[in-house]
Amino acid sequence: MVGVVVNFEVPLFGGGVSEGVVRVGETVRRPLRAHSPAVHELLRYLESVGFDGAPRVLGVDGRGREVLSWVPGEAPRVPLPPYVGSEEVLRGVGRLLRRYHEAVAGYEAPDGAPWDGETSNLDGEPEVIGHCDVTPENVVFRGGVPVALIDFDLARPTTRLFDVVTALRHWGPIADPADRDAVLYQVDVGRRLRVFCDAYGLERELRRDVLPTAQVRFERSYRVMRARAESGGGWARMWPGSGQRIRRAQDWLERNWDELDACLW
Ligand SMILES: Nc1ncnc2c1ncn2[C@@H]1O[C@H](COP(=O)(O)OP(=O)(O)O)[C@@H](O)[C@H]1O
Ligand SMILES: [Mg+2]
Known part of the structure; x- marks a missing residue:
């Protein structure tokens, strides 16, 4: 019998931002x-240092799309499955982000590299190329264990703290309960911030800056997302809901500030 391999294009949905993300066999194709x-340079560097928690770049296909390796496992989608809310998973994501930062620490990006995210110094002198979008949908799990980060579209030079805070926005989550996914609706966010920071190994002296950084980040996200929405596409579809969610999260953070801050120590 002659084996025939037909590689269907299977549409992928995650953050709902990128249109035209498809799986083809053991690869993912995304618009360039x-x-x-x-x-791509970043992902190649991660490969060169043997970091296994990110996709590999395989090139560009005949239709001008980037070709990345398919990372085996499961990336959660909303509604998030129950395991995403466990503390063991939270610790795993903290450790994964730490491993990523250690792997990327030696990377010197070329001057003027065209990162997508705004690279203002609001978050301090850059230390690493942060992932900057560690949402549940951008983490691949195997056997319930977080093993890889995907979707490096928002990667850019930043501080490790800023990347931690971005992860906490989603994994705390630092969000109004009304905007949380069901599995995270009733969680003890203060405790989760602490668990994540401990698993990451965030230095004590940086912990006092976690909530102020979250505040700065919210303001900037609001501005950046509004500007992106004006340019159309996936971001425009998500606005104004995404802007309103940021405002509610800011209010919730203000209301719970002291209690959350006390948990971080
Ligand atoms: N390399 C990959 N390995 C495994 N799954 C992937 C990979 N790339 C994307 N996916 C899946 O496709 C979804 C959407 O892809 P993603 O790159 O996150 O685009 P966006 O969030 O911009 O829509 C992800 O949440 C994940 O479920
Ligand atoms: Mg994504």
Whole structure:
């Protein structure tokens, strides 16, 4: 019998931002964007240092799409499955982010690399190329264990703290309960911030800056997302809901500030 391999294009949905993300066999095809060369260099560096928690770049296909390796496992989608809310998973994500930061620490990105994210110094002198979008949908799990980060579209030079805070926005989550996924609706966010920071190994002296950084980040996200929405596409579809969610999260953070801050120590 002659074996025939037919590679169907299976549409993938995650953060709902990128249109045209498909799986083809053991690869993922995504539209090439202005920042793709910067991300590809980053992913190549991660491969060169043997970091296994990110996809590999395999090239560009005949239709001008980037070709990445399919990372085996499961990336959660909303509604999030129950295991995403466990503390063991939270610790695993903290450790994974730490491993990523250690792997990327030696990377010197070319000057003027076309990162997508705004690289203002609001978050401090850059230390690493942060992932900057560690949502549940951008983490691949195997056997319930977080093993890889995907979707490096928002990667850019930043501080480790900023990347931690971005992860906490989603994994705390630092969000109004009304905007949380069901599995995270009733969680003890203060405790989860602590568990994540401990698993990451966030230095004590940086912990006092976690909530102020979250505040700065919310303001900037609001501005950046509004600007992106004005340019159309996936971001426009998510606005104004995403802007309103940020405002509610800011209010919730203000209301719970002291209690959350006390948990971080
Ligand atoms: N390399 C990969 N390995 C495994 N799954 C992937 C990979 N790339 C994307 N996916 C899946 O496709 C979804 C959408 O892809 P993603 O790159 O996150 O695009 P976006 O969030 O911009 O829509 C992800 O949440 C994940 O479920
Ligand atoms: Mg994504």
